[in-house]
Amino acid sequence: MRHARLIAMVVLSACSSARSSESPAPAPATAATPNAPAAQGPAVVPKDSVTLERERYVAEVRQQIAGKETLPASQVFKNVKTMGDVPAGRLLAVMNVGYGKSLGVSCTHCHVAGRWDSDEKTQKQTARDMSAMAARINNELLKNIPNLKGPNAIVNCTTCHRGQVKPALNLP
Numbered sequence: 001m002r003h004a005r006l007i008a009m010v011v012l013s014a015c016s017s018a019r020s021s022e023s024p025a026p027a028p029a030t031a032a033t034p035n036a037p038a039a040q041g042p043a044v045v046p047k048d049s050v051t052l053e054r055e056r057y058v059a060e061v062r063q064q065i066a067g068k069e070t071l072p073a074s075q076v077f078k079n080v081k082t083m084g085d086v087p088a089g090r091l092l093a094v095m096n097v098g099y100g101k102s103l104g105v106s107c108t109h110c111h112v113a114g115r116w117d118s119d120e121k122t123q124k125q126t127a128r129d130m131s132a133m134a135a136r137i138n139n140e141l142l143k144n145i146p147n148l149k150g151p152n153a154i155v156n157c158t159t160c161h162r163g164q165v166k167p168a169l170n171l172p
């Protein structure tokens with residue numbers, strides 16, 4: 001389905017753009033000058049508990065789907081309505097970074113842990129609806145605004161949420 005593929009593109013771009021900033025190269029340790037400021041690379045920030053919890057859940061599910069990471073999510077998972085064409089392993093990366101990190105939440109904001117296919121938390125369907133909204137903004141609205149600088153102007157979850165459940169209306 002064309003619409004589903006466009007939504008998948010949005011979530012994948014959300015994921016890859018977020019991932020590129022995920023693992024900063026550690027600054028090289030210099031034995032001769034242990035207290036010298038790092039010559040290059042950003043400081044390594046310790047991971048917060050929400051990030052660690054997401055990584056634990058991802059590792060759990062990865063173990064359950066071992067060997068099937070490259071199969072389409074529709075063949076590996078039970079209840080995927082929009083991300084069926086996305087490889088199962090990528091779906092987990094989207095969950096972790098594209099969704100969890102973007103909103104600053106753990107998996108349990110949208111899921112009951114372990115019952116990943118269940119839709120019992122309303123936030124899960126809201127996330128599907130948000131995904132459809134972002135796809136409409138990108139494919140129907142942004143595309144028709146002339147003279148934009150970017151060759152491929154898009155919004156994704158991070159554009160609005162920026163690590164928070166409720167997007168800001170004002171700058172601090």
Ligand code: HEC
Pocket residue numbers: 054055057058061076077078079080081082083084092095096099100103105106107108109110111116117118123124125127128
């Ligand atoms: C912002 C909400 C949100 C967050 C946070 C989130 N998910 Fe999801 N998750 C979804 C949605 C929506 C789907 C269904 C996608 C679809 O219908 O194509 C889904 C589907 C899944 C599935 C497929 C289950 C099945 O059998 O159908 C797994 C596994 C999963 N998520 C794991 C995780 C893990 C692990 C995390 C944390 C790293 C996480 N999710 C974080 C919204 C979320």
Ligand code: HEC
Pocket residue numbers: 099103123124126127128130131134155156157158159160161165166167
């Ligand atoms: C154009 C801006 C925008 C984009 C893009 C966007 N959101 Fe949202 N999102 C909002 C707003 C506004 C709310 C409502 C916040 C409130 O409760 O006032 C919201 C609420 C949500 C909620 C409900 C949170 C809660 O627990 O109450 C979820 C889940 C969510 N967004 C997920 C996503 C996901 C996943 C994406 C990317 C696929 C996304 N959003 C993209 C603006 C956006």
